[in-house]
Amino acid sequence: MSDYREMWQSLDMDLEKHDELCEVLPKFYSDIYLSQENRPEGMNYYNFVISEVHGLRIKELVNAKAENQKVVGTFCVYVPDEIINASNGISVGLCSGSDFWIPDGEKYLPRNTCPLVKSAVGAKVSGTCPYFQSCDMIVGETTCDGKKKAWEILDEHTNMYVMDLPQMKRKKDYKHWKEEIFEFSSELSKLTGKELTVENLSDSIDLINKKRETLQKLYEFRKLKELPISGKDALLITQIAFYDNIERFIEKTEALIDELEKRVKEKVSVFDKDTPRILVTGTPMAVPNWKLHHLIETSGGAVVCEETCTGTRYFENLVDNTGDTLDEKVEALADRYMGINCACFMPNNGRTDDIIRLHEEYSADGVIYYSLPFCNTYAIEAKQVMDALEAKGIPVIHIESGYSLEDAGQVKTRLEAFFEMLRG
Ligand code: SF4
Numbered sequence: 425m426s427d428y429r430e431m432w433q434s435l436d437m438d439l440e441k442h443d444e445l446c447e448v449l450p451k452f453y454s455d456i457y458l459s460q461e462n463r464p465e466g467m468n469y470y471n472f473v474i475s476e477v478h479g480l481r482i483k484e485l486v487n488a489k490a491e492n493q494k495v496v497g498t499f500c501v502y503v504p505d506e507i508i509n510a511s512n513g514i515s516v517g518l519c520s521g522s523d524f525w526i527p528d529g530e531k532y533l534p535r536n537t538c539p540l541v542k543s544a545v546g547a548k549v550s551g552t553c554p555y556f557q558s559c560d561m562i563v564g565e566t567t568c569d570g571k572k573k574a575w576e577i578l579d580e581h582t583n584m585y586v587m588d589l590p591q592m593k594r595k596k597d598y599k600h601w602k603e604e605i606f607e608f609s610s611e612l613s614k615l616t617g618k619e620l621t622v623e624n625l626s627d628s629i630d631l632i633n634k635k636r637e638t639l640q641k642l643y644e645f646r647k648l649k650e651l652p653i654s655g656k657d658a659l660l661i662t663q664i665a666f667y668d669n670i671e672r673f674i675e676k677t678e679a680l681i682d683e684l685e686k687r688v689k690e691k692v693s694v695f696d697k698d699t700p701r702i703l704v705t706g707t708p709m710a711v712p713n714w715k716l717h718h719l720i721e722t723s724g725g726a727v728v729c730e731e732t733c734t735g736t737r738y739f740e741n742l743v744d745n746t747g748d749t750l751d752e753k754v755e756a757l758a759d760r761y762m763g764i765n766c767a768c769f770m771p772n773n774g775r776t777d778d779i780i781r782l783h784e785e786y787s788a789d790g791v792i793y794y795s796l797p798f799c800n801t802y803a804i805e806a807k808q809v810m811d812a813l814e815a816k817g818i819p820v821i822h823i824e825s826g827y828s829l830e831d832a833g834q835v836k837t838r839l840e841a842f843f844e845m846l847r848g
């Protein structure tokens with residue numbers, strides 16, 4: 425990485441501590457990603473993005489801020505990127521996937537809080553994440569209890585805005601979410617100085633629909649018998665979609681898709697034919713949480729799909745952009761977002777239906793229900809989902825694991841036994 429120290433300093437970062445973080449990531453990435461054989465050439469772009477994750481992309485954000493754009497950090501796939509983009513904002517998904525930030529998070533939160541929440545708080549209070557430091561506004565949501573309390577803590581350190589997400593899906597809840605989107609938009613326009621209009625929202629919906637369509641096309645390759653791309657690589661691409669420049673991300677991913685088409689014609693596969701195909705469902709995996717995918721794919725399995733917020737929940741379903749008025753367009757946004765099936769909703773049968781459908785669409789052999797420690801929402805929903813899968817004869821195991829690699833051996837043993845059973 426070139427020397428970005430001056431830039432980091434201007435973002436009020438703790439440079440010494442940040443150096444420690446920068447020392448760990450390259451080796452970690454190289455062990456997990458660069459060790460893979462037979463990767464598509466197009467993955468070089470994503471390697472580059474990660475190698476410059478605290479450098480070039482931050483420089484782009486800093487430059488955009490100098491041109492009067494505003495950087496808006498988000499944590500959840502319910503926060504509508506379309507509104508941020510239409511209002512001259514740049515949306516960045518704030519990664520909270522690193523163990524590095526947990527000790528700082530634990531200075532503010534009880535140990536028995538989910539690692540995603542602890543890592544998010546730790547990243548901000550430690551001043552070691554240039555994305556957090558670049559944000560002009562951070563948008564939280566009232567999804568789970570851990571997050572709600574974390575926003576109160578973060579509010580003392582940054583410009584927090586919280587959207588009130590309903591927890592049921594009745595008609596009045598859709599209406600409420602639509603109102604919340606309007607309120608968010610007017611708050612945002614105070615920050616950016618740009619009002620939401622039919623034209624800018626329409627353009628923004630088209631652009632973000634296009635990004636989602638690109639990811640949909642990418643995932644089509646994971647339905648094939650011969651897989652031209654690993655699950656690890658697909659996960660990385662979806663994670664990068666949360667913070668990369670949208671147009672460039674689409675262009676690079678379309679180029680990769682062309683390469684994958686060629687690979688398919690040439691019958692290039694990154695896994696042996698009898699490798700068990702795995703659908704992962706559960707809590708999101710924020711950068712650099714690549715642990716489960718890495719363990720699966722080095723224990724004899726292949727991840728073919730993720731029913732998670734860093735998977736299909738992020739890009740399935742497009743926004744209907746046919747409405748003529750602002751009201752119709754925001755209503756279409758509310759409809760699309762309320763269609764996401766997160767465990768923080770009740771009832772949430774739609775998620776089980778999605779898992780069963782995706783299991784079939786991706787010809788999965790088995791399902792891994794993944795939850796982060798202390799995530800009650802997903803851990804409690806596990807029983808209901810697993811019972812439904814078992815009733816359909818779909819093999820499933822529940823793996824609860826955090827960011828630390830301490831339990832890697834144990835998880836690997838369980839995975840190997842599961843894959844053995846699937847092969848049998
Ligand atoms: S799991 Fe739920 S709360 Fe978490 S990012 Fe996804 S939708 Fe949001």
Ligand code: SF4
Nearest residue numbers: 538540568707799801
């Ligand atoms: S993983 Fe669970 S506990 Fe953690 S933020 Fe998401 S829903 Fe909340």
